[in-house]
Amino acid sequence: MFKSIFLPIIAVAVFISFVGFLSQGKFDSLFKKITPTPSSSHKTIKINDTEIQVEVAKTNEERARGLSNRTKLDENSGMVFVFSKKSKLVFWMKDTKIPLDIIWINDNIIIGIDKDVKPEPNVIDSKLTKYPAPDDINYVLEVNAGFSDKFGIKLGQSLSGLEQL
Numbered sequence: 001m002f003k004s005i006f007l008p009i010i011a012v013a014v015f016i017s018f019v020g021f022l023s024q025g026k027f028d029s030l031f032k033k034i035t036p037t038p039s040s041s042h043k044t045i046k047i048n049d050t051e052i053q054v055e056v057a058k059t060n061e062e063r064a065r066g067l068s069n070r071t072k073l074d075e076n077s078g079m080v081f082v083f084s085k086k087s088k089l090v091f092w093m094k095d096t097k098i099p100l101d102i103i104w105i106n107d108n109i110i111i112g113i114d115k116d117v118k119p120e121p122n123v124i125d126s127k128l129t130k131y132p133a134p135d136d137i138n139y140v141l142e143v144n145a146g147f148s149d150k151f152g153i154k155l156g157q158s159l160s161g162l163e164q165l
Contacts, residue, residue: 099145
């Protein structure tokens with residue numbers, strides 16, 4: 001008799017606790033690890049003779065997600081943020097776990113490079129370092145930190161392949 005009453009009560013209590021924790025986001029980090037990030041389109045662009053495999057972020061959702069929560073970025077790969085209207089944008093490293101070079105591009109020409117931009121874990125959004133574009137831009141390329149120096153990427157260089165994005 002004890003088992004027939006007590007076990008269902010425990011099962012219901014465990015279920016209610018699980019649902020409560022789930023609704024409070026207590027398991028979010030667990031589900032982020034097993035839920036794949038929706039894939040963006042992949043393209044190849046070039047700076048000088050250096051080919052870069054890029055994910056393309058065109059929508060507001062893709063741009064907001066960016067490279068957040070990634071633990072690595074393959075060599076010679078990155079993400080291109082595409083903007084339909086030129087403007088002087090500001091980026092930050094919200095939820096970004098890997099150091100990056102941020103390359104600012106206006107009409108296929110590199111107009112700025114922020115090198116070795118570090119993640120800022122456990123920093124509240126309002127305190128995160130802001131990285132403003134040096135002028136109006138219509139593309140941003142994020143690559144592994146050190147990429148710009150390794151491949152001699154400099155201001156004034158042009159990119160090819162952006163027109164296909």
